[in-house]
Amino acid sequence: MKTQISKYILAVVTLDPALVGSGGAPVFVARDRAEQDRIATYLARITEGVVHDLENGVYILVKH
Amino acid sequence: MTATLLGIGFGFAARCLMLRSDYRQYPAYPHGYVTHLSLGLIAALLGALAVPALLEREFTAVTFLSLAATQFRDIREIERETLSKLDISNLVARGPDYIEGIARVFEARNYLVMLIALLVSGLTYLTNVLAGIIMGAFALLGALRLMRGPVIGQIATVRPGRISFKGPNLFVEDIHFMNLAREEVRRTVLARGLGVVIEPFDDNAREILANNGQRMAIAHDAATQLGIYRDVDTAEFTPILRRDLDTGRIALLILPLEKDMDCLVSAVKNVPVLESSTSRPLKSRAGRGAAD
Structure with a gap:
């Protein structure tokens, strides 16, 4: 049987870099909400992930 | 001969x-x-x-x-x-x-x-x-x-459920589904999505509906019959089923190509009850005792 991690954070898109520490996923810093939305959309389409809102100005992209 | x-x-x-x-x-x-x-x-x-x-x-x-x-x-x-x-x-x-x-x-x-x-x-x-x-x-x-074989319509009531957002969180009635960040995705889900609530008749039905394979079968059958509004790169539009932990109710959220609630309800009702998901807790003494 093939074993794999099925849910993991692909990327983080944040308005405030201070809210995200270093980790496994790349962090993209956006200048405003519109840019954050746009980056998250592009990344979601490219990686086939889903964008989730942590409600503190940080978006995460998760592979489900 | x-x-x-x-x-x-x-x-x-x-x-x-x-x-x-x-x-x-x-x-x-x-x-x-x-x-x-x-x-x-x-x-x-x-x-x-x-x-x-x-x-x-x-x-x-x-x-x-x-x-x-x-x-x-x-x-x-x-x-x-x-x-x-x-x-x-x-x-x-x-x-x-x-x-x-x-x-x-x-x-x-x-x-x-x-x-x-x-x-x-x-x-x-x-x-x-x-x-x-x-x-x-x-x-x-x-x-x-x-x-x-038996179908979902025989073990549970299937009725329409209302889709709503609380902040980024998506609900069908009071069952939490997922967190969707993007405004455009939320608008699409509200505009195109259909919610269905499946309420089991008894504890046997509750256990059948709790089975993940059974839920996948419901999503698959609903999607094949009504068409699905998604492509390989839009994972957020995948139909999903979530369980209300308190009551064992199941809710389905799907974005069909043909937005027709009556057809969706009848499609869900006709999903076969899978052999592998069938269990009968009510046949046991402990199950019966716990049921009331």
């Missing part, structure tokens, strides 16, 4: 009847038909020969039946393997439980064919052709009845 031919005829007819292709679209290609019809013919042949061979004291001939059983077990293997491999290309996966159910049915149908052929040929050999034909007709009716 007449007995054997009649047995083969009815057995093969049973296999043809059971090969009806429906929305599940399987097998829907000519080669699939050829495979299953020829195996059905072999099954009918083996079944039809058993009783005459036994009565003619050809005991070795009967051992071939056990050989056939091994062969037909391989069918399940083949079906499972094929469907599992193809499932990767489905936008909404069938899930392993549904596949196992289909594979099991394919195997069982061959035994059924063998049994029908055996009964018809045996009866014809021992009595007369007319009795054999009557037996065959009843056996065909019985086989058609066996094709219908």
Whole structure:
């Protein structure tokens, strides 16, 4: 049987870099909400992930 | 000779009847038909020969039946393997439980064919052709009845549920589904999405609906029948089912191409209850005691 991690954070898109520490996923810093939305959309389409809102100005992209 | 031919005829007819292709679209290609019809013919042949061979004291001939059983077990293997491999290309996966159910049915149908052929040929050999034909007709009716298992509509009420957002969190009624960040995605879900709530009648039904494979089957069947508003790169539009932990209710959220609530409810009601998800806690003392 093939074993794999099925849910993991692909990327983080944040308005405030201070809210995200270093980790496994790349962090993209956006200048405003519109840019954050746009980056998250592009990344979601490219990686086939889903964008989730942590409600503190940080978006995460998760592979489900 | 007449007995054997009649047995083969009815057995093969049973296999043809059971090969009806429906929305599940399987097998829907000519080669699939050829495979299953020829195996059905072999099954009918083996079944039809058993009783005459036994009565003619050809005991070795009967051992071939056990050989056939091994062969037909391989069918399940083949079906499972094929469907599992193809499932990767489905936008909404069938899930392993549904596949196992289909594979099991394919195997069982061959035994059924063998049994029908055996009964018809045996009866014809021992009595007369007319009795054999009557037996065959009843056996065909019985086989058609066996094709219908229980469906979701018989174990639970299925009704429309309202979709709403609280911040980024998506709910169908009060069941939490997921967190969606993007405004555009939320608008699409509200505009195109349909929510359905499935309420189990009793504790047995609750356990069936708790099974993840059963839920995948519901999502798959709903998506095949109403079309699905998603592509490979829009994972957020995948139909999902979530469970209300307090009551065991299940809610389905789907973005169909054809937004028709009545059709969705009837599609969900007609999803078969999977053999592998069936459990009966109410049959046990502890289950009954805990139910009240």
